[in-house]
Amino acid sequence: xxxxxxxxxxxxxxxxxxxxxxxxxTLDSLSEKMAAAEVDMKSMSMGMDINLDAALNMSDGTxxxxxxITAAGSLQIDYTLDPIAMKMDGSIDVxxxxxxxxxxxxxYMVTAEDGTMTTYMKDPVSGxxxxxxxxxxxxxxxxxxxxxxxxxxxSEMSEWGLNFELAPEAADVNGAECYLLSCxxxxxxxxxxLQKASEMTGQDLTADENVSLALSMLDxxxxxxxxxxxxxxxxxxxxxxxLNGSDFSxxxxxxxxxxxxxxxESAASTTFDLVLNDCSFDATIAYNTVDEIVxxxxxxxxxxxxxxxxxxx
Numbered sequence: 001x002x003x004x005x006x007x008x009x010x011x012x013x014x015x016x017x018x019x020x021x022x023x024x025x026t027l028d029s030l031s032e033k034m035a036a037a038e039v040d041m042k043s044m045s046m047g048m049d050i051n052l053d054a055a056l057n058m059s060d061g062t063x064x065x066x067x068x069i070t071a072a073g074s075l076q077i078d079y080t081l082d083p084i085a086m087k088m089d090g091s092i093d094v095x096x097x098x099x100x101x102x103x104x105x106x107x108y109m110v111t112a113e114d115g116t117m118t119t120y121m122k123d124p125v126s127g128x129x130x131x132x133x134x135x136x137x138x139x140x141x142x143x144x145x146x147x148x149x150x151x152x153x154x155s156e157m158s159e160w161g162l163n164f165e166l167a168p169e170a171a172d173v174n175g176a177e178c179y180l181l182s183c184x185x186x187x188x189x190x191x192x193x194l195q196k197a198s199e200m201t202g203q204d205l206t207a208d209e210n211v212s213l214a215l216s217m218l219d220x221x222x223x224x225x226x227x228x229x230x231x232x233x234x235x236x237x238x239x240x241x242x243l244n245g246s247d248f249s250x251x252x253x254x255x256x257x258x259x260x261x262x263x264x265e266s267a268a269s270t271t272f273d274l275v276l277n278d279c280s281f282d283a284t285i286a287y288n289t290v291d292e293i294v295x296x297x298x299x300x301x302x303x304x305x306x307x308x309x310x311x312x313x
Contacts, residue, residue: 021169021170021177021178021179021231022231023168023169025166025179026166027153027154027155027164027166027181028153028154028155030154030166030179030181030229030234031153031154032153033234034229034234034235034236036234037233037234037235038235040288041081041235041287041288042080042081042082042287042288043078043079043080043081043287043288043289043290043291044077044078044079044285044286044287044290045076045077045078045079045285045286045287045289045290046076046077046078046079046283046284046285046286047074047075047076047077047283047284048073048074048075048076048077048090048281048282048283049073049074049281049282049283050071050072050073050074050075050092050280050281051071051072051073051278051279051280051281052069052070052071052072052278052279053070053276053277053278053279054068054069054070054274054275054276054277054279055067055068055069055274055275055277056069056255056272056273056274056275057272057273057274057275058270058271058272058273059270059271059273060269060270060271061269067096068095068096069095069096070093070094070095070096070100071092071093071094071095072092072093073090073091073092073093073105074090074091074092075088075089075090075092075105076088076089076090078290078293079290079293080290080292080293083110083111084110084111085108085109085110085111085293085295086107086108086109086110086293087107087108087109087293087295088105088106088107088108089104089105089106089107090104090105091103091104091105092105103124104122104124105122105124106121106122107119107120107121107122108120108293108295108299110293110295114135115135116133116134116135117133117134117135118131118132118133118304119131119132119133119134120295120299120300120302122299128302129298129299129301129302130302130303131302131303131304132304133304154181159196160189160192160193160196161185161188161189161190161191161192161193162183162185162189163183163184163189164181164182164183164227165181165182165183166179166180166181167179167180167181167182170231171228173228173230173237173238173284174237174284176230176231176232176237177230177231177232178228178229178230178231178237178238179228179229179231180226180227180228181226181227181228181229182224182225182226182227183225184222184223184224184225185222185223185225186218186221186222186223187215187218187219187220187221190215190218191206191215194206194211216250216254217250217251217254219250219251220246220247220248220249220250220251221243221246221247221248221251222243222245222246222247223241223242223243224240224241224242224243224244224245225239225240225241226238226239226240226241227239228240233287235285235287236285237284237285238282238283238284238285239281239282239283239285240280240281240282240283241280241281242278242279242280242281243276243279243280244276244278244279244280246276248273248274248276251274252271252272252273252274255272255274256270256271256272259272
């Protein structure tokens with residue numbers, strides 16, 4: 001009887017560990033578990049897809065012109081933490097006023113113990129490689145190790161204008177149960193971030209004319225964010241961002257004003273309407289799947305641009 005009871009308790013305990021999604025989870029408790037899970041992360045592999053389907057419609061009341069703007073890209077990023085290294089490759093296809101042009105993207109990044117970060121970029125036209133080194137004087141690996149496991153609560157994020165919500169039901173990502181966190185980021189949230197940063201620095205960042213112009217251009221534009229966290233590992237599994245549903249009336253008016261300043265009063269009778277059918281970004285993430293990032297000899301032999309030295313704070 002005792003043996004059966006112990007067996008039953010073991011089964012219940014195992015089931016509780018494998019049950020995944022817990023409706024009693026809160027944003028802050030989830031952020032703590034996410035930070036703890038990241039401690040054991042050794043590498044990461046991310047696949048990203050970018051899509052843009054838009055058009056700029058112009059009309060002077062008599063004639064109308066439509067300029068489609070499209071873009072589609074796919075990137076694969078592999079990243080290791082010890083040593084800190086990154087490989088990225090993929091391509092992006094952009095079309096506006098002409099046939100689409102595909103641009104290949106390929107790069108590597110490595111860091112040294114003294115904080116020197118070297119990035120290798122491949123020229124999409126010539127196919128040649130160029131290296132760029134930046135020296136910070138900081139042991140980046142030691143810095144990352146010292147902050148491992150430290151969580152930033154979603155309550156703290158809300159003070160900076162990022163108000164995440166936790167869905168009450170599990171979401172499915174490739175068959176895995178996930179917690180779904182979502183929020184919207186707009187000009188008001190950006191203004192909150194600038195105000196908080198101003199309080200910390202003692203400088204009114206919103207007083208800058210360029211900042212004010214940027215905030216006015218973003219009026220009505222909303223970035224929708226969806227963040228999926230695996231319920232069994234507490235590691236991010238997927239991210240989705242889009243600008244769909246944004247109001248571009250303010251931006252359209254600014255486009256019109258800019259065209260008048262460039263082309264003269266003859267453009268004053270022309271209306272501009274930016275139509276966004278889809279502008280989205282999707283990423284899926286896997287962990288501890290990259291053993292090593294090997295940089296080819298031809299890349300390592302690339303000429304290096306002048307090193308940029310950044311004094312340590």
